[in-house]
Amino acid sequence: MVRYANVYDIPRINELGSLLNDNFRMVNNINEMLEDKYSKVLVYEEDDMVVGFITATDLKETCDILSLVVDPKYRNKMVATNLLDYLISELDENLKLITLEVASKNIAAIKLYEKFGFEVVNVRKNYYKDDDAYLMARESE
Numbered sequence: 094m095v096r097y098a099n100v101y102d103i104p105r106i107n108e109l110g111s112l113l114n115d116n117f118r119m120v121n122n123i124n125e126m127l128e129d130k131y132s133k134v135l136v137y138e139e140d141d142m143v144v145g146f147i148t149a150t151d152l153k154e155t156c157d158i159l160s161l162v163v164d165p166k167y168r169n170k171m172v173a174t175n176l177l178d179y180l181i182s183e184l185d186e187n188l189k190l191i192t193l194e195v196a197s198k199n200i201a202a203i204k205l206y207e208k209f210g211f212e213v214v215n216v217r218k219n220y221y222k223d224d225d226a227y228l229m230a231r232e233s234e
């Protein structure tokens with residue numbers, strides 16, 4: 094089940110976020126995001142536990158997906174698909190563009206985003222410590 098996150102979810106979101114980035118807690122202040130009207134933080138709950146989350150900056154006509162992580166034990170069970178579906182359903186009717194950055198070696202995530210109609214629109218060389226970043230975008234019909 095997907096729902097909006099609350100303050101009680103923060104430790105678990107940070108724990109999952111550290112799988113993506115050692116500095117997740119430092120660069121993503123979930124507490125502030127929960128208070129910020131331009132931020133969206135959604136979690137997927139199963140077995141009474143948060144097993145995945147997605148964060149985004151929603152500026153109505155554009156939305157930038159910042160992070161998406163699923164607990165390794167719950168991968169390949171459509172958790173990320175459900176989080177993305179829910180996020181997109183919550184976006185404004187005037188939405189024109191969704192963007193995100195992903196490491197070029199992150200095949201699982203790239204396949205997921207391609208399934209949702211995202212395309213690589215730019216490459217940011219050496220954006221990560223040992224990888225390039227793909228800027229991916231999906232325009233609204």
Ligand SMILES: CC(C)(COP(=O)(O)OP(=O)(O)OC[C@H]1O[C@@H](n2cnc3c(N)ncnc32)[C@H](O)[C@@H]1OP(=O)(O)O)[C@@H](O)C(=O)NCCC(=O)NCCS
Nearest residue numbers: 160161162163168169170171172173174201202204205208
């Ligand atoms: C990428 C990630 C979020 C996918 O989560 P998930 O819940 O396992 O994804 P889903 O089960 O919803 O998979 C949906 C689609 O994604 C793609 N996909 C997911 N895992 C994949 C893998 N290991 N290899 C190739 N494609 C994969 C497939 O297209 C899949 O559709 P299919 O099952 O019809 O082939 C998850 O692997 C993860 O948390 N990775 C670490 C964090 C990360 O890299 N986040 C993204 C960058 S911000």
